[in-house]
Amino acid sequence: xxxxxxxxxxxxxxxxxxxxxxxxxxxxxxxxxxxxxxxxxxxxxxxxxxxxxxxxxxxxxxxxxxxxxxxxxxxxxxxxxxxxxxxxxxxxxxxxxxxxxxxxxxxxxxxxxxxxxxxxxxxxxxxxxxxxxxxxxxxxxxxxxxxxxxxxxxxxxxxxxxxxxxxxxxxxxxxxxxxxxxxxxxxxxxxxx
Numbered sequence: 001x002x003x004x005x006x007x008x009x010x011x012x013x014x015x016x017x018x019x020x021x022x023x024x025x026x027x028x029x030x031x032x033x034x035x036x037x038x039x040x041x042x043x044x045x046x047x048x049x050x051x052x053x054x055x056x057x058x059x060x061x062x063x064x065x066x067x068x069x070x071x072x073x074x075x076x077x078x079x080x081x082x083x084x085x086x087x088x089x090x091x092x093x094x095x096x097x098x099x100x101x102x103x104x105x106x107x108x109x110x111x112x113x114x115x116x117x118x119x120x121x122x123x124x125x126x127x128x129x130x131x132x133x134x135x136x137x138x139x140x141x142x143x144x145x146x147x148x149x150x151x152x153x154x155x156x157x158x159x160x161x162x163x164x165x166x167x168x169x170x171x172x173x174x175x176x177x178x179x180x181x182x183x184x185x186x187x188x189x190x191x192x193x
Contacts, residue, residue, distance in 0.1 A: 016140050023068045024064070053096065058093065084104075084116045084123065085120065086101070087123065087168050088121060088164070090130070102172040106169070106172040106176040129149060
């Protein structure tokens with residue numbers, strides 16, 4: 001079980017807001033995530049710029065607080081684990097966020113299946129902060145919030161956990177392969193070999 005101290009330590013901060021500010025500084029992320037029109041993501045030497053959709057603006061601070069409290073890194077591998085944890089912990093606040101994050105799970109199943117499943121199962125023990133009052137949340141102690149959303153207790157794997165993971169992975173791969181399937185259907189309709 002990963003503790004808050006497995007990643008960069010933010011626990012000494014008296015409030016979640018201060019821990020989040022430290023996280024942004026350490027990760028070299030701008031603190032005005034909700035005000036920006038675009039965002040840039042780096043994947044090794046490749047940098048991609050995406051529109052900062054309204055659904056993302058509504059979720060990003062809570063998502064970043066999840067990073068702070070779970071200890072998952074702010075890297076591609078860490079984002080895969082974070083997405084798996086969030087899928088395990090509860091539904092995303094918007095279907096577009098779900099569709100955006102599903103391919104991360106497919107990538108995790110291929111690149112780091114054990115870590116992806118462990119993060120998903122850990123999420124099943126907790127809950128996300130989506131739907132929480134951000135103004136109240138930012139003034140709470142990080143340790144107290146972590147105990148509520150990512151409890152340190154371990155729980156054995158259940159059939160429900162495995163079935164839930166299988167359902168999410170089916171959706172992840174269906175989405176990841178949908179362009180290929182659509183191409184094959186189109187080729188068949190058009191009579192192409």
